[in-house]
Amino acid sequence: ETGVTxxxxxxxxxxxxxxxxxxxxxxxxxxxxxxxxxxxxxxELMFVYSLEERVENNSVPSRFSPECPxxxxxxxxxxxxxxxxxxxxxxxxxxxxxxxxxxxxxxxPGTRLTVL
Amino acid sequence: TQLLExxxxxxxIQEGENxxxxxxxxxxxxxxxxxxxxxxxxxVLLVTVVxxxxxxxxxxxxxxxxxxxxxSSLHITAAQPGDTGLYLCALPNDYKLSFGAGTTVTxxx
Numbered sequence: 001e002t003g004v005t006x007x008x009x010x011x012x013x014x015x016x017x018x019x020x021x022x023x024x025x026x027x028x029x030x031x032x033x034x035x036x037x038x039x040x041x042x043x044e045l046m047f048v049y050s051l052e053e054r055v056e057n058n059s060v061p062s063r064f065s066p067e068c069p070x071x072x073x074x075x076x077x078x079x080x081x082x083x084x085x086x087x088x089x090x091x092x093x094x095x096x097x098x099x100x101x102x103x104x105x106x107x108x109p110g111t112r113l114t115v116l
Numbered sequence: 117t118q119l120l121e122x123x124x125x126x127x128x129i130q131e132g133e134n135x136x137x138x139x140x141x142x143x144x145x146x147x148x149x150x151x152x153x154x155x156x157x158x159x160v161l162l163v164t165v166v167x168x169x170x171x172x173x174x175x176x177x178x179x180x181x182x183x184x185x186x187x188s189s190l191h192i193t194a195a196q197p198g199d200t201g202l203y204l205c206a207l208p209n210d211y212k213l214s215f216g217a218g219t220t221v222t223x224x225x
Contacts, residue, residue: 033212042214042215048212056212104149104164105159105161107158107159109156109158110157
């Protein structure tokens with residue numbers, strides 16, 4: 001138990017569906033992140049939020065829409081996804097945005113997304 | 117953007133054997149982190165190395181940071197099935213982490 005929870009753990013959706021992934025951190029952290037983990041590829045950073053403001057949007061297609069209503073919650077809204085978007089979506093948090101000398105990121109268990 | 121190369125991609129060994137996995141870059145690291153990701157879970161931080169030549173030990177795990185700060189290794193002594201997982205190295209940089217592709221380690225009982 002890392003203090004970061006994600007729901008749902010598994011999601012199957014069609015290309016025309018709209019769904020949302022939820023992340024909650026119970027650690028009092030100020031920064032939250034969405035990552036995509038595909039088979040045989042490095043973890044890809046998608047979005048970074050610091051104090052509820054988006055500080056990084058890593059060239060992510062607009063069919064992925066993040067929302068950070070407060071420092072404890074992060075959502076990823078999904079619509080008209082493609083089969084290649086099937087992956088494990090990981091949420092993470094850290095006390096502050098990661099700086100050059102590091103700082104620990106705490107990851108949730110992920111949502112396994114399958115797009116049919 | 118610094119690229120991290122990890123090797124080998126896969127490693128399968130018998131319980132009790134030793135193993136080493138590597139993380140390399142053509143650029144100098146300011147610091148490097150190692151994470152382990154078990155099946156069905158997110159990555160968990162094992163260690164952060166900062167100083168060239170640094171060696172850190174965590175029970176049966178030994179982490180080395182190269183003198184030139186361009187490479188790092190993780191050595192596991194007397195591996196156990198509980199060591200099974202994906203081992204990732206990561207560069208902290210500009211409020212984010214950049215990850216290598218990882219080494220999948222399987223320890224057979």
